[in-house]
Amino acid sequence: MQSWPGPPIPKLPGRGLPLRLFDSATGQVRPTAPGATARMYVCGITPYDATHLGHAATYLAFDLVNRVWRDGGHEVHFVENVTDIDDPLLERAVRDHDDWMVLGMRETALFREDMTALRIVPPRDYIGAVESIDEAVALIVALLDSGTAYRLDDGSGDVYYDVTRAERFGYESGLSTETMLTLFAERGGDPDRAGKRNRLDPHLWRGARPDEPSWESPVGRGRPGWHIECTAIALNRLGMAIDVQGGGSDLLFPHHEMSAAHAESVTGDWPFARHYVHAGMIGLDGAKMSKSRGNLVFVSRLRGDKVDPMAIRTALLAGHYREDRPWTAGLLDQAQSRLATWREAVALDAGPDARALLDDVRRQLADDLDTVNALSTVDRWATEALHRGGRDADAPRLVQDIVDALLGISLS
Ligand code: ZN
Numbered sequence: 001m002q003s004w005p006g007p008p009i010p011k012l013p014g015r016g017l018p019l020r021l022f023d024s025a026t027g028q029v030r031p032t033a034p035g036a037t038a039r040m041y042v043c044g045i046t047p048y049d050a051t052h053l054g055h056a057a058t059y060l061a062f063d064l065v066n067r068v069w070r071d072g073g074h075e076v077h078f079v080e081n082v083t084d085i086d087d088p089l090l091e092r093a094v095r096d097h098d099d100w101m102v103l104g105m106r107e108t109a110l111f112r113e114d115m116t117a118l119r120i121v122p123p124r125d126y127i128g129a130v131e132s133i134d135e136a137v138a139l140i141v142a143l144l145d146s147g148t149a150y151r152l153d154d155g156s157g158d159v160y161y162d163v164t165r166a167e168r169f170g171y172e173s174g175l176s177t178e179t180m181l182t183l184f185a186e187r188g189g190d191p192d193r194a195g196k197r198n199r200l201d202p203h204l205w206r207g208a209r210p211d212e213p214s215w216e217s218p219v220g221r222g223r224p225g226w227h228i229e230c231t232a233i234a235l236n237r238l239g240m241a242i243d244v245q246g247g248g249s250d251l252l253f254p255h256h257e258m259s260a261a262h263a264e265s266v267t268g269d270w271p272f273a274r275h276y277v278h279a280g281m282i283g284l285d286g287a288k289m290s291k292s293r294g295n296l297v298f299v300s301r302l303r304g305d306k307v308d309p310m311a312i313r314t315a316l317l318a319g320h321y322r323e324d325r326p327w328t329a330g331l332l333d334q335a336q337s338r339l340a341t342w343r344e345a346v347a348l349d350a351g352p353d354a355r356a357l358l359d360d361v362r363r364q365l366a367d368d369l370d371t372v373n374a375l376s377t378v379d380r381w382a383t384e385a386l387h388r389g390g391r392d393a394d395a396p397r398l399v400q401d402i403v404d405a406l407l408g409i410s411l412s
Contacts, residue, residue, distance in 0.1 A: 001082060003126040004112040007119040007408070009070065010401035012358065016071030017366035021244070022322060024252055024276040025172050029368045032275055034243045037075040040065060041234040041273075042123070043247035043255065046083040047107035048092040051114040052296040053316065053327050054289045058248045058279040060313060060408075061321035063120045064369050065244060065277070067406055071362070080123040081233045082108055085130050086226055087188065090212060100213065114299040117309040119408045127233045129224070135232035136224035137217045139266050140204045144219065148265045149204055152195045157207020157220045161228075163200045166261035172276050173253040183253045188226070202258045204228045227258035234272075235263055245273035249324075252278055280324040282316075289327070297327055310409050311335045317371040317407060338379065343411050345382035346400040352390035354398045357381050361406055371407070378403060 019032045032038070042062045045055060066076050083089070084104040093100035108128075115122065129136075140159055143149035148165040152158045163169050173180070177200075184200055185191050191199040205228075208214035208221040215223060224232075234242065240263065245256060260272035281288045284295045302312055315335035319325040345351060357377055364374040381399060384390070403409045 001108075001126045001128040001131060002112070003122040003124075004116045004120075006122050007410070009067070009121070010405045012071060012401060012405050013398075014358070015073050016068055016362045016406075018072060019065065019068045019366050020368055021065070021275050021277050022368050023274075024256075024278050025174070025271075027174065030275070032069075032243050034069060034074050037077050038069040038244075039238040039242040040076065040078045040244040040246065041230070041238055041242055042078070042080050042244075043230055043251055044080045044082045044126075045107075045111055046086050046088050047104045047111060048089040049296070050107060050298040050300050051111050052282075052289055052298050053312070054248065054282040056114065056118060056299050056312065057282050057316045057321070058246075059115065059120050060118065060316050061279040061369060062244070062246045062277075063408055064317075064321070064365060064371070064406075065246070066121050067408060068365050068369070071406060076121075076124075077238060078121070078123045079125045079127065079234060079237050081132075081230055082111075082126065082128050083226055083229065084108065084128045085213060085223055110300055114303070117303055118299065118313050119309070119410060121408075125233075125237050127237075129226075129229045132229065132233050133215050133217070133224055135236050136228045137205075137219055139228055139232050139235075139262065140219050140224070142266050143204065143262070146265070150197065152193075154195055157205070157222050158203055159205035159219060160196055160201040161204050161258070161262060161265075162197050163202075163261065164198055166265055168264070168270065169261055170257065171271075172257045172260050175253055180253055180257075187250065187254060189254055200254070202227055202254060204262075227255055228262050230255070230259045231262040231266070231272075234259070235266070240267055240269045240272060242273045244275045244277050246277045247279070249278040249280055249322075252276075279321050283324060283326045286326070288324070307332065308336065308339065310411075311339055313407075313409055314339055314375070317409075318375060320372055321369050338375070339409070339411070341382050341386070342378060342399075342403065342409075345385040346396040346403075346411050348385055348389075348396050350390055350393045351385035351395040351399070352381060352388070353392045354381060354395040354402070357399060358402055361402055365406055374407065378407075
């Protein structure tokens, strides 16, 4: 799958600090400890609708992880998927009398444009579900061979994963079985499907149905489930014990729990990821922004209204990535005025020394991506530069580079 063009990243003097991130599995902010190449997998979109601000906030959070690691001297192998075949996509295509493949391609193209406009560093591997079906099938075959997966005997051709075979099942989310069952039912699971061994067992393979796309494979004709898709794409490119498995907080369960369990069952190794990192949800008018509520603000719509993508980026970074937070018109106004101030300040011939600012922003971002304080640090320098001036002729350029490299905000 084609990715999108990467923004240039200025090189900063010195080196950034090791990144500490909140890990959902342990409930703690812990240091990430990547090798020379940091490995990150972030779950991508199901392309049946345009990128809304909730998506944007999630990809921005992991973009900062990427940037902080690079500033710390690491290469970053970042992998993202696009779930270009799944029930929600097919349902939307049927509803709108659209072709599922055309719908998926159209929305994926729009997603690339949005990511480019928001200056998200692209993944090295951007992989579609359809192009990786063989990879998912290979894992399903292995799970069937070991008895960890089973076929329903109702003629559907469906294959399920037996969660009781996962030794540490539940470690990623830490949820009670009751909560798991509620979330499983809400988020695409089928706890009451007859013939399953356990109510929480997720499907690995959906046997072919009339009027649904399907592919020939060694496990029969059909299509893979979502969790095993991510497992296969991640495992084949990044291996086990990846540094970060990321996504929105609505992926905590079942998606990330199941993908991890699948990977651990296939390899007999543990853990799938050393950090499970989740971004908060963006709300509108007091409710989580979601397709079912219809209260979505689309990045492409804002761009169409001539909103500066850097203002969208700045507005989303004004809140902490883990917090559920509202989107308001006031937030965008504040971001626009903040950007105007920063741009005015970096256009000066000289300003106050900015080396302390670099240290502060590095320290703040290394502390679980504290963008709230990092933005305030830049505010203070800009205010001082504009009101009291400064003698350092290199400072405005350095600040522009810091804001660009670490926060991804272009002031030019
Ligand atoms: Zn995923």
